[in-house]
Amino acid sequence: MPNRLAEERSPYLRQHAHNPVEWYPWGDDALSRAAAEDKPILLSIGYSACHWCHVMERESFDDPATAALMNELFVNVKVDREERPDLDQIYQLVVQMMGRSGGWPLTVFLTPERKPFYAGTYFPPVERYGMPSFATVLRAVREAWDHRRDEIVRTADELTSDIVRATTTRSDARDVPSDVATRAAKKLATRFDEAHGGFGSRPKFPSTMSLDVMLRAAHAGDATMGARVRKALDAMRAGGIWDHLGGGFHRYSTDERWLVPHFEKMLYDNALLMRLYADAHRAWGDARDAETVRAIASWVTREMTDAEGAFYATQDADSEGEEGKFFVWRPEELDALLAPEESAVAKLAWGVAEGGNFEHTGATVLHANRALDVVATRLGITVEEARARLEPARAKLFDAREKRPKPFRDEKVIATWNGLMIGALADASGALGDRALLEMARRALATVRARLWDGAALKRVWMEGEARIDAFLEDHADLAGAALDVHEASGDRDALDFAKALVDRAIERFWDEDERSFRFASKDARDLIAHTRDAYDHAVPSGTSSIAHALLRLGAHLGDERYERIAESVLRANVGSALDQPMGFGHLIGAMDRYARGATEVMIVAREDDARADPLLDVARRAWAPNRVLARVDPGAGDVGLASRLGGRRQQNGGPTAYVCRARACGLAITRADELARDLRP
Known part of the structure; x- marks a missing residue:
């Protein structure tokens, strides 16, 4: 046969x-x-x-x-x-x-x-x-x-x-402690690699969701957690897991030092890392984090975006039948492509030497081997001269690499992974004040919606002009989260309506009222021997954790406690497991933190066409507020959704006015951007 x-x-x-x-x-x-x-x-x-x-x-x-x-x-x-x-x-x-x-x-x-x-x-x-x-x-x-x-x-x-x-056993419901992120972070710290950053030894994965828990603990006041996150982000960015020529992160490191990766690049890894580096930029204002976000976006634009703006799934580790061949270099290749003074800087800066570092091939995985000031000292030049030589070297090597046979690209458009990247781009656009990132997100959301959503049902995969496979919980949840991110980054009401439609459909198809949990696959799936209800994160956030975030955010935007009650059931059922095994529940712990500490709700009361609101909106989007909900409220609108918190308070002196609400209580009116920035500081 x-x-x-x-x-x-x-x-x-x-x-x-x-x-x-x-x-x-x-x-x-x-x-x-x-x-x-x-x-x-x-x-x-x-x-x-x-x-x-x-x-x-x-x-x-x-x-x-x-x-x-x-x-x-x-x-x-x-x-x-x-x-x-x-x-x-x-x-x-x-x-x-x-x-x-x-x-x-x-x-x-x-x-x-x-x-x-x-x-x-x-x-x-x-x-x-x-x-x-x-x-x-x-x-x-x-x-x-x-x-x-x-x-x-x-x-x-x-x-x-x-x-x-x-897949059916439920945990006993427990209250979610207000310090859930801090407790989880302390347990995570016992597995943190203080020497090299990240968690564990080898192989070493980025573990973005665990780092997010630590960053939340830092926001709550634990500076040591912030230092650990900073160490991990810098180590990954310096290591071979980062593509120093083309941008984007490889899947994971085969060693504890982030030096030699498995070379596949996944859309979802880069989406999760983009959001983490954007939040780090909010926390510390470090230009390196903004540069990393933009470099990931550049890779996505160049390699992972189809003609209509949706995002492909993966790039392979192999090319020409060999792992990593597209990415590694030998000293003689640099000498042939670069001017002598450029090659000298590039070899020292990226660790290219005889013998290499990649298995037994003699080739080198580029990594930030030495800081530029050390390179400059070794060569007897200034740091500015070293930088001036390294940048053209980077461009020349990239151009030469583009002529090599490229790794295979899987051109499936997957709803959940597109949701992760769309959401990351929209969120990062606010953190960096970069409209180009927002336009990428909006275009992708419109394309994915047109291809995979028929107004009532969502498909998971688009390939060669065909939408296929009924979507799973994670597809609905991550795409709903992306729509909420686009709404908060742009004020697009249609994106909020799309998020509501997706969440409502998820409740209809996946919510098990008797078990008080979400199934991964639809309740009417017939070819499965069991229905998983997995709240445990794997390479991507679990569908359960993503829907919990979407429910809490949507409930806040619409003022609908029904969504929040369902989320509460999910969180209370899993808090024991999450605190016992925080490495596997990082994204859900984030939702627990949002639920337990409460959202920071920022409302800007201003007409849609009033550009004077832009400085207030910009401050709100740049602020380091992990549980922020942002809405623009028309001064003539009724008290619905978030606006119901205002209790009749409106614009001051006829101009755009901000209100910050915590624990469902709103502060005084704010009309100046610098005052709003002070109010939103941790």
């Missing part, structure tokens, strides 16, 4: 369309064949930018002998986790329940009824790394299926029951 992936829209599935494996996409055809032939299912889950997915493909799925064994013994199914995160969440639990670490490629063996009985991740073609060969695993699993079926069925039933139990 043929490989059935060539007609699929997913770039990841298409990458496997040439394999001699008789792959099926997930669906009835594969399940029916497994049942008819009494064969177990081999389910392989990955994504297009996954380096080890490519490795396993080259070693096993492209190997005729291994493929023949797979075809003989199993019905083989490929899934793109970016399209079906609901399946990925469920079957990742199997690996964890077997005492192993999850990850991709995910390899799971199922009964024809979709029940899992054995799982792992990457398997090598020969025995190594303390793991059996993939062929050994295939034969052993099939031997057990043929000769110990009762044991297999019992294991599958037990694992499925454990998954159902793990």
Whole structure:
């Protein structure tokens, strides 16, 4: 039977369309064949930018002998986790329940009824790394299926029951303490790497949501937490995890020093980091943070934006069949491309030396090896001269790199990830006072809305002119959050209405009144063995945490306590878990902080066409106020939504007037931008 992936829209599935494996996409055809032939299912889950997915493909799925064994013994199914995160969440639990670490490629063996009985991740073609060969695993699993079926069925039933139990158990409701962010930050600090910044050792991920918790604790008065965030942000920006020529962050560092990354670039990582650096700029006013935000936006514009303004999903780690080849450099390449004085500065500044630092290739991952003043001293020149040589060197190397074969780009437009980037751009536009970032956000929101929202239902993925796959909780929540960010950055009322429509749809499709929790997939999904209700953050914020933020913000804007009551149920049910394991609940802790400390509500009473309000709006958007809600209130409007807090107070002397409300009580009228800035200072 043929490989059935060539007609699929997913770039990841298409990458496997040439394999001699008789792959099926997930669906009835594969399940029916497994049942008819009494064969177990081999389910392989990955994504297009996954380096080890490519490795396993080259070693096993492209190997005729291994493929023949797979075809003989199993019905083989490929899934793109970016399209079906609901399946990925469920079957990742199997690996964890077997005492192993999850990850991709995910390899799971199922009964024809979709029940899992054995799982792992990457398997090598020969025995190594303390793991059996993939062929050994295939034969052993099939031997057990043929000769110990009762044991297999019992294991599958037990694992499925454990998954159902793990995804339905609720925590006892508890009050959310007002110092929830500070408590969580103190626990996070025990895992902070004081030498290199960030958390843990190797591999080291940016952990943006945990750093956000620390930044919130800093806002609440803990300066040591702020110092830790500053150290992590500077270390990441200096390391090889940052692309020093083209901007943007790679996925993670393979070492504890942020030096050598896995080179894939993900839209969502860069969205989360853009927002974090924008908040850092609000906190400290450091020009380096603003530069980082703009450099990420530049990369997104250049590499990740389609013709109508929506954002692509990922860039691969590999090019020309080698990981990182597009990004690394050798000394002789710099000498050939640069003037001698430029090459001397560039080598010292970016650590390019004989032998390199990237595995055993002799090539170097560029990193901020030495500060410019140190470089200048070594070369006997001024710092200004060093900078004047480094910038043209950067431009020349970038231009030369652009002529290399580029890594593969996955051009799926995914609702949730677009939501994260749109929201980050809109928020950063206020932090930096940069209208260009806002226009990027507004254009992307309009395009994603037109493609994926039909006025009543949301799709998850746009690819090649087609909207596909019913959206999940995270898609509704992150796109609603983005619409709220655009509304606060621009005053666009239509964006607020869109956020409300998305949140209402999320409540309708995902809210389980009996369990008082949100499901990840729609309540009417039929091809799942369980419904996850995961509040735990993974590479992206959990759908539960994102919808909690959206509910609280929307409730404040509309003055509708129904949204806040649902959010309260979610937060109270998870506060115990969040304080026990803050590394996995950073985004939800942010929502808890908003709920417990209360929002800082800033209302600017001014007509839509009154430009005199701009200085007040600019101050409100630049202020370091993590739980800020910002609204422009027409002086002739009725007391609805946030305006109901004003209690009849309006403009002073006929001009734009600001009111800051905390704990649902509003302060005195403010008409000057400098006075508003003082009021909003921590």
